Amino acid sequence: MGNQNHLLPPDKKPKKQDIVAAQKIIADISSGVYRSPAAALKELVSNAYDADAERVTITTDAPNCRTLVIEDNGIGMTVKKFLDVFTHIGGSRKRIDGETSEIFKRKLIGRIGIGMLAVAQLGNRFYVSSKVKGSKTRFTAEVNLEPFHRDDAALKNMAKIDPEGKVQIGAVRYVDDLPEAEDLQYTVITVPDAKKGLISEMTSAVRKAVGAEETLSIEKSKIKSFSQLVEIVRSAQRADLVLDGYYYMLWELALLSPLNYLPNGPFEESHRKIEGADKFSAPKVESFQVIVDGIELFRPQLFPNTKAFNYSSPDPKLYLLNYDRKVAGRQLRFSGYIYCQQPRIHPEEFKGVHIRIRQVGIGRYDKSWLGYPFDEGIKFGQVTGEIYVEDGLEPALNIDRDSFRETDVHYQAMRAYVWELLRKQVFPEFKSRSKKFREENQNTEASKHQSLFEEKLSKLSAPLTGKISFKRVSQPTISTWIEIDGINLVIDKLKWDAFSQGSNLSGDAEKRFFRVLQVLISSEILSEANPEEVDALLEALAVAVQD
Amino acid sequence: MATEDSGKFSPSESKDHSSDLGNSSPQVEALISQLSQEEQQDEKVFESQDLLFDELNTDKLRERETEYTDVEKHFVRSKAWLKVARELAPEVKAYYGRGLRYFTLPGFNRLDVGLLLRDGLLAVDPNDSDRVYVAGFEADPSKFGRISGRFPKFKLLANSSVESALTDPKNRYYSELQSLFPFDIINLDLTTSLTPQHEGPYSTTMQAINSVLRLQAGYPLPWALFLTFRNVASDWEQVALGQLFENLQKNIGEYPAVRDAFYERHREHNVENLQKKDIKACISQAVVKWLVDRAHSFNIRLKEYHCFEYCRRSAGLPPYTIFKQVLKFSQGGVSIAIVPMKATPRETWMQEDLVRCINSHKPLDVEERILVASNSYPKFIEELQNDIKLLCSMGETKE
Numbered sequence A: 001m002g003n004q005n006h007l008l009p010p011d012k013k014p015k016k017q018d019i020v021a022a023q024k025i026i027a028d029i030s031s032g033v034y035r036s037p038a039a040a041l042k043e044l045v046s047n048a049y050d051a052d053a054e055r056v057t058i059t060t061d062a063p064n065c066r067t068l069v070i071e072d073n074g075i076g077m078t079v080k081k082f083l084d085v086f087t088h089i090g091g092s093r094k095r096i097d098g099e100t101s102e103i104f105k106r107k108l109i110g111r112i113g114i115g116m117l118a119v120a121q122l123g124n125r126f127y128v129s130s131k132v133k134g135s136k137t138r139f140t141a142e143v144n145l146e147p148f149h150r151d152d153a154a155l156k157n158m159a160k161i162d163p164e165g166k167v168q169i170g171a172v173r174y175v176d177d178l179p180e181a182e183d184l185q186y187t188v189i190t191v192p193d194a195k196k197g198l199i200s201e202m203t204s205a206v207r208k209a210v211g212a213e214e215t216l217s218i219e220k221s222k223i224k225s226f227s228q229l230v231e232i233v234r235s236a237q238r239a240d241l242v243l244d245g246y247y248y249m250l251w252e253l254a255l256l257s258p259l260n261y262l263p264n265g266p267f268e269e270s271h272r273k274i275e276g277a278d279k280f281s282a283p284k285v286e287s288f289q290v291i292v293d294g295i296e297l298f299r300p301q302l303f304p305n306t307k308a309f310n311y312s313s314p315d316p317k318l319y320l321l322n323y324d325r326k327v328a329g330r331q332l333r334f335s336g337y338i339y340c341q342q343p344r345i346h347p348e349e350f351k352g353v354h355i356r357i358r359q360v361g362i363g364r365y366d367k368s369w370l371g372y373p374f375d376e377g378i379k380f381g382q383v384t385g386e387i388y389v390e391d392g393l394e395p396a397l398n399i400d401r402d403s404f405r406e407t408d409v410h411y412q413a414m415r416a417y418v419w420e421l422l423r424k425q426v427f428p429e430f431k432s433r434s435k436k437f438r439e440e441n442q443n444t445e446a447s448k449h450q451s452l453f454e455e456k457l458s459k460l461s462a463p464l465t466g467k468i469s470f471k472r473v474s475q476p477t478i479s480t481w482i483e484i485d486g487i488n489l490v491i492d493k494l495k496w497d498a499f500s501q502g503s504n505l506s507g508d509a510e511k512r513f514f515r516v517l518q519v520l521i522s523s524e525i526l527s528e529a530n531p532e533e534v535d536a537l538l539e540a541l542a543v544a545v546q547d
Numbered sequence B: 001m002a003t004e005d006s007g008k009f010s011p012s013e014s015k016d017h018s019s020d021l022g023n024s025s026p027q028v029e030a031l032i033s034q035l036s037q038e039e040q041q042d043e044k045v046f047e048s049q050d051l052l053f054d055e056l057n058t059d060k061l062r063e064r065e066t067e068y069t070d071v072e073k074h075f076v077r078s079k080a081w082l083k084v085a086r087e088l089a090p091e092v093k094a095y096y097g098r099g100l101r102y103f104t105l106p107g108f109n110r111l112d113v114g115l116l117l118r119d120g121l122l123a124v125d126p127n128d129s130d131r132v133y134v135a136g137f138e139a140d141p142s143k144f145g146r147i148s149g150r151f152p153k154f155k156l157l158a159n160s161s162v163e164s165a166l167t168d169p170k171n172r173y174y175s176e177l178q179s180l181f182p183f184d185i186i187n188l189d190l191t192t193s194l195t196p197q198h199e200g201p202y203s204t205t206m207q208a209i210n211s212v213l214r215l216q217a218g219y220p221l222p223w224a225l226f227l228t229f230r231n232v233a234s235d236w237e238q239v240a241l242g243q244l245f246e247n248l249q250k251n252i253g254e255y256p257a258v259r260d261a262f263y264e265r266h267r268e269h270n271v272e273n274l275q276k277k278d279i280k281a282c283i284s285q286a287v288v289k290w291l292v293d294r295a296h297s298f299n300i301r302l303k304e305y306h307c308f309e310y311c312r313r314s315a316g317l318p319p320y321t322i323f324k325q326v327l328k329f330s331q332g333g334v335s336i337a338i339v340p341m342k343a344t345p346r347e348t349w350m351q352e353d354l355v356r357c358i359n360s361h362k363p364l365d366v367e368e369r370i371l372v373a374s375n376s377y378p379k380f381i382e383e384l385q386n387d388i389k390l391l392c393s394m395g396e397t398k399e
Helices: A021-029 A036-050 A079-087 A114-119 A151-158 A197-204 A205-209 A226-235 A247-258 A377-382 A409-458 A493-503 A507-522 A531-544 B018-022 B026-035 B038-046 B058-069 B069-097 B109-117 B141-148 B162-167 B174-180 B202-218 B237-256 B258-266 B271-277 B279-297 B346-361 B366-376 B379-392
Strands: A056-062 A068-072 A123-130 A138-147 A170-177 A186-191 A289-291 A317-327 A330-340 A353-356 A360-366 A383-393 A467-470 A482-485 A488-492 B103-104 B131-139 B153-158 B186-190 B223-231 B301-314 B320-331
Touching: A036 A056, A036 A068, A036 A114, A036 A197, A036 A247, A036 A360, A068 B237, A079 A123, A079 A138, A079 A170, A079 A507, A114 A123, A114 A138, A123 B141, A123 B279, A170 B058, A186 B141, A197 A205, A197 B026, A197 B038, A205 B026, A205 B320, A226 A247, A247 A289, A247 A360, A317 A409, A330 A377, A330 A409, A360 B103, A360 B186, A377 A383, A383 A409, A467 A493, A467 B131, A488 A507, A493 A531, A493 B258, A507 A531, B018 B103, B069 B109, B069 B223, B069 B271, B069 B301, B069 B366, B069 B379, B103 B109, B109 B131, B109 B346, B131 B174, B162 B174, B162 B202, B186 B202, B202 B223, B202 B279, B237 B258, B237 B271, B237 B279, B258 B346, B271 B279, B279 B301, B279 B320, B301 B346, B301 B366, B366 B379
Parallel strands: A056 A289, A353 A383, A467 A488, B103 B131, B103 B186, B131 B153, B186 B223
Antiparallel strands: A056 A068, A068 A186, A123 A138, A123 A186, A138 A170, A317 A330, A330 A383, A353 A360, A482 A488, B223 B320, B301 B320
């Protein structure tokens, strides 16, 4: 049936009410929605990646951290494009020109408009200058974003709403046509007066105020390469216990940015073999570097962690992920790995699973494995993983680009795949491998012990190093039911069964019983005793070796 | 504490921790006080205070962008500044075992720093071998942003006007900068007059120069001050200019040796006549005389003085003259025959300094010198240009 609603008289129609969002929501978003300085910086790095930059240079005046500069050598922006970004905040203008970047054909990952707002979290006032190759000029702009996190500020702003419902969140002033070398291209964002809260975070002011001290603090020491930092974290229980705010920012930015792993990462087999590592191929990021205060960043994952180097356990194992199918008419394609090791994964921050979309890390590790619905005990802390999403899932990203909308069908499908793998393969195999390792270990230990016993036995005066057999004994020699045949011991089966049952000897106690007996006979201690005396001794011995 | 009788928790017996939590440690209190300064930051933004673009003259900004490519400027850099640095370096090395500590307004390409670096003249930051002992100032945040990514890093790169950092205790770089003094070379490569029209006669620039001299006082080794300014009479605050001229005239009247030197140098008997004949020379002479006076008040004496001038011609703008003063100072001797009173005691070397600053005031016309040099060596300009290009590319990557 067609829609008859328009034929109804007005009083018969359902009532209608417009849906509106409070200006405060827009205001809140404009103040920045990023959890940490690194999460905000990641957005700017993503923009640079999309702009075909080969290098992003982030400069702070650490250890003071009063100023922050983010510069990239990407294709830059014309002043027109820059203004367009600021007049379309909230709506991504990025994908209008396609899904890939112009030069390196990178799959686009950022959202310029939102990314620019990331700067607002670092400082409410900032300056942008950009230059496009081939042009003889650059522009420079001053952006003054009002501090909307203050309720009174938001209230004042209510008065500025224009008739079209747009909310003024700040102002941009710019100067264009500034002379510049024609062959240059860049975008530079300067935050000249970083927020006090940001400075506090970067300088660990709160930690210091309560007396905390970190192993690596920018005030005390400066690293020469990022691998130094990774090695320190690798042997730590928690990265945030050994890194100050500045170095933690570096570490987290490295985790989130589209970068390569360290040359020896993420799996290093020089200390420990990793089963399945030979089949793993790390995703590569071509021609892109992020450099913070002269230090080039790399993805910080490096397994196994130091404590696992010599730990008595099965070798760590790697399970590879591979998924490629349509869900709800949209392609979902991802790869990745699940890595298991004993003892637990260190640092704590690597426990769980980390999802990357088009090379960019989304939030921190999810320790719950997307909300895994089974209790796996301590094994849960011994697995880590990464998922590299190539297609799909992006619509599930929340506005902070740091977390997911869990009701998204792609998210649900990914969950099902990962959970099933964990439930049906990883954890059961983890447990069976542990059990097998334990048993093998025990057998090896038993064999070593037996050799040692035989070696010591052979040093006695009449070593009884032969086998022990159970059969009918017609002429017992030592006791009434034991006979010595050269270097072998022959036990009367019937009598032993009765003796063993009467003495309630377990398997292990039996082993101990015969070993002591072998020692006594080999040392000829029993040679002077008559069979009845030996029988009595054996009964006492059986009690002594009981569990 | 649970009691045996009831087995229940009794709140009255528990220790009250709330008062402990209410009394934060002094460290936490200091932290909260620091964090609370964010309110002022917010206010500034909300009320649109201290916006750099409020005072921005877009023409001047465009003009400044091309300055670094001037061959005239590079001539002074490479022939005068570098020469002085080379002269100072051995003594600093012998006395302190380090390179030169340098204070500058470097511009994006840091050409002056590049020159000193190339010659291995700069000191390395003792706390960070990746940094050179340079204090650099850039007020334009975008340009500051671009400089900050270059190598090697400076001991201090400040996004601030140099005048404010030197004179305003509220400036966020003030304390840090004070702690970095003394320097071996201070290069105030300004693009304005020393007393802009909108400021009072005793401008922040002049106050900053005075601060520099105060902070350098007591430094046992010779050091240099490079001072560049626009020499356009109409740019200057007229009362200040009048006072500078008056001060020069007073010395001419007071000291016969100064009077003779003034006549010998300028072929005029008084400042008024020189003002009429050559206002630029008069301004330059009065400025250097003032500098020497201020130096004397901190027991600093003038060892050597050179002056350079050239005209800048930017497209679409009236030409103007740049003056570059190069002064070498040393610690002055103190006479033990006189007890210092309120007024600075006149030492004999002070009069010698005044005579020296007049005798040596022979502004070298850089354009003419380049022309002459090019006539005898045609590649002279090309080589200066190539050197600029080479220095521009320095520092793009970490070596």
